[in-house]
Amino acid sequence: MKKILLIMPYGSVGGMERLALTFYNHYRSLGYEVKALKIIKLDSDIIHFGDDELFLSGVDFSGMTMQRRMRFYFSVPLYIRRIIKKYSITHSIAFGDMANVFSSWTRTKEFKVASMHAVKSIEFENKNFLNKVFKRAFRKSYRNFDKVVCISNAIRKDLLANCGYAFDNLEVIYNPHDxxxxxxxxxxxxxxxxxxxxxxxxxxxxxxxxxxxxxxxxxxxxxxxxxxxxxxxxxxxxxxxxxxxxxxxxxxxxxxxxxxxxxxxxxxxxxxxxxxxxxxxxxxxxxxxxxxxxxxxxxxxxxxxxxxxxxxxxxxxxxxxxxxxxxxxxxxxxxxxxxxxxxxxxxxxxxxxxxxxxxxxxxxxxxxxxxxxxxxxxxxxxxxxxxxxxxxxxxxxxxxxx
Incomplete structure (x- = not known):
């Protein structure tokens, strides 16, 4: 039986979170075991996964000191690794840059999928710390994914032409909708x-x-x-x-x-x-x-x-x-x-x-x-x-x- 872990940054009503919920409901309807991991869980969350919901922090990044935030960043891959081991996960799907990078660092052997939801060269015009990490991962840790899903041809072309993406694991799959x-x-x-x-x-x-x-x-x-x-x-x-x-x-x-x-x-x-x-x-x-x-x-x-x-x-x-x-x-x-x-x-x-x-x-x-x-x-x-x-x-x- 497939045992799937869905990894997302938050539980708001954004596009990635709605996509994760759509996957969750569909995979469960097929009889798969599914867990949904929010890196940050907030009281204001709109998207919920019932008893299958997991989270790593109830405090948003803005509520952390810089020192605590950096410790948290480096701890997240270890937490995810423990979850994958605990629930014998066979497939993981990460949604967006933050979840992708953390997933790429877990050193686990499940069928590992990342997903890209925006044209990154434009987003990287904002040269903050996280964007520098995300861009570097395109040349380093994204090799650890079995598949990196681009939700449009335009995103795939941009990664290859403008972002220095280094690996042959990109595939275009449009977002599903129920x-x-x-x-x-x-x-x-x-x-x-x-x-x-x-x-x-x-x-x-x-x-x-x-x-x-x-x-x-x-x-x-x-x-x-x-x-x-x-x-x-x-x-x-x-x-x-x-x-x-x-x-x-x-x-x-x-x-x-x-x-x-x-x-x-x-x-x-x-x-x-x-x-x-x-x-x-x-x-x-x-x-x-x-x-x-x-x-x-x-x-x-x-x-x-x-x-x-x-x-x-x-x-x-x-x-x-x-x-x-x-x-x-x-x-x-x-x-x-x-x-x-x-x-x-x-x-x-x-x-x-x-x-x-x-x-x-x-x-x-x-x-x-x-x-x-x-x-x-x-x-x-x-x-x-x-x-x-x-x-x-x-x-x-x-x-x-x-």
Missing amino acids: VAEIRRKSAEDLPAADVALFEKEVVLFLGRMSVQKAPWHLVNAFGLLQKRRPDAQLVLIGDGSPEVTRHLERQIAQHQISNIHFLGRRSNPYQYMARAKVVALSSYYEGTPNVVVEAMALGIPVVSAFTPGITELMRVVDVEETKALTRTEAGIVTPPFFKGRLNIPDTSVVTEEEKIYADALQETLGTDAYTKTLAEHQAALLAKFDLRQVAAAYLEPITRNK
Whole structure:
């Protein structure tokens, strides 16, 4: 019998954590024994694994002294090794850089899988201590994985061309999605306090308030949209950096933008997504963002700024990507917001890219053509995210990419 360990940094409602939960439920349905390890477990966690949940610390890194944090970093691989031995783990799957690196250092012999969820060369523009460790691991400890899953072709190409990745163990496997479960949860009633809001025309942002997600671009674009569609609402679901949230609040006040609602975390985001008119992404970089696939599953058009791999996700046929505005079967991809710096901007001056993004939002809201096109191509768009095929592929010996 397969005995699987899923390793993740946190238990928040981010894409990697939702992916881990999807795997957990699917593998258990097949009769496998599954344990889920959170490196950090917090009281605010949304993702839970019942009696199969393990954790290494109940204190976040921000609550540790630097000395304690460094001791913890060096202890994590040993803790994971003990768990693997205790539960006779046959397969481990790590989600994201932190979990990957710790897993690569355990010196254990299970079938070991890592996963890459973003275009790393952009992320590494932030030259902090952890990013230096993660990049060095691409030339050293990633040799210890039987398979390193890239969730898009763009991520794999970036690792090889721009990050000095040194090993022949990369395989492209798209994120799986339990479409039936997404649709089931989307049918649940909204909390009473939110019903009236979603009777209006809602642009929905779902994700962490982080520099990566760059929500200030969406806010500026929505400010332009509001002048044309004054009844439109922007709803942001997710938590994250207080610094990012404070910047958005200042920006909203500066431009006198109304109808923006911060709902914080929601344990079931699908019931909100299903009632939105458009799902909006403004990220500087992504992998294959789960929110796009979830929107496609629910028939909600997407407007996204270009990031490497996004067009690949939103097209039926994978064609050469372009940074120009592109209309796809799932919505519209606009020119990129990323200009070489990963930071909160010093000003809130509206950019040309934000103007184009506002036009794309207006175009999507102003017609049902995008909803109809998505419905026509929905099955083909979702085919590569089939949960059974993807979950099985993670546990199989590597298929070499050509």
